[in-house]
């Protein structure tokens with residue numbers, strides 16, 4: 256069943272949903288969670304697989320064809336590959352991807368590929384074991400790299416992207432090693448500017464290592480050439496001039512891409528968010544559990560999406576950081 260496309264009040268068509276399947280995580284990345292973790296949602300508060308599939312089905316009928324499963328750490332949700340298979344089977348879902356910290360990929364990569372996940376983003380912030388530990392508070396780099404290697408054996412999963420958060424006074428030392436990694440492996444490394452979604456609300460603009468700085472640093476050693484920009488892509492992609500590999504720069508702070516934003520988010524407890532930095536959320540779980548019909552649920556979604564924020568105000572005077580962290584929103 257095809258419905259009217261989903262559109263916001265600024266004329267943007269929505270084509271992409273990020274679904275957080277859990278707020279829990281087995282890492283404690285400095286920029287995302289406090290060392291002691293967060294008060295987790297109760298099991299009953301989290302959407303069931305059937306509820307997620309219903310919402311994704313409704314969204315897909317409205318033209319939201321790209322679905323990314325994230326968290327928290329999606330692979331810690333019990334039977335996650337079964338959920339992935341359910342979502343892959345939803346009519347209208349054309350692209351199913353997963354963002355993971357990679358810790359459980361050795362265990363789950365095969366099941367996820369078989370389930371129909373075709374694109375994987377694996378977060379790795381450092382290629383040095385001690386610095387990886389410093390940032391994630393887990394001594395897990397060797398296991399993550401083994402997971403990546405295992406994932407790379409499945410041709411269906413390519414290209415694999417690696418995401419590193421770019422933080423001043425940490426990431427500078429990682430830039431060239433990551434560029435070399437991108438040149439000698441099949442992975443596209445992407446640097447994401449550190450955003451004010453940290454648990455400690457300690458973010459300041461000067462802690463962001465910008466995409467422009469990273470580009471200059473890499474270009475000085477390994478010359479880069481820009482690739483044409485794909486519509487709605489958050490990343491500016493560069494290939495190495497000698498043809499060996501690619502680097503992506505995601506610059507939400509220094510070069511916001513809001514004008515072109517086609518995405519919405521669903522939290523693990525069933526709230527619709529129209530921007531990473533939204534201060535308002537729309538509860539979809541309560542009406543669903545009260546037996547709302549699809550027609551009415553569609554109306555609730557349309558009304559919320561109509562009010563999608565024109566742009567974020569990160570770095571501007573008066574910016575208010577959302578109370579939820581990236582882990583609780585679903586990055």
Ligand code: SAM
Pocket residue numbers: 280286287325326327328329354355356376377378418419420447448449450451452453581582585586
């Ligand atoms: N646990 C999975 C992972 O780490 O890939 C999925 C969820 S995580 C919240 C999704 C992405 O958000 C990761 O790539 C992570 O590095 C990024 N992230 C988390 N907090 C961030 C922040 N404050 N600024 C920029 N990126 C952030």
Ligand code: SF4
Pocket residue numbers: 280281282283284287288326327328356378581582
């Ligand atoms: Fe967990 Fe991902 Fe947040 Fe790190 S970035 S604490 S792996 S949710």
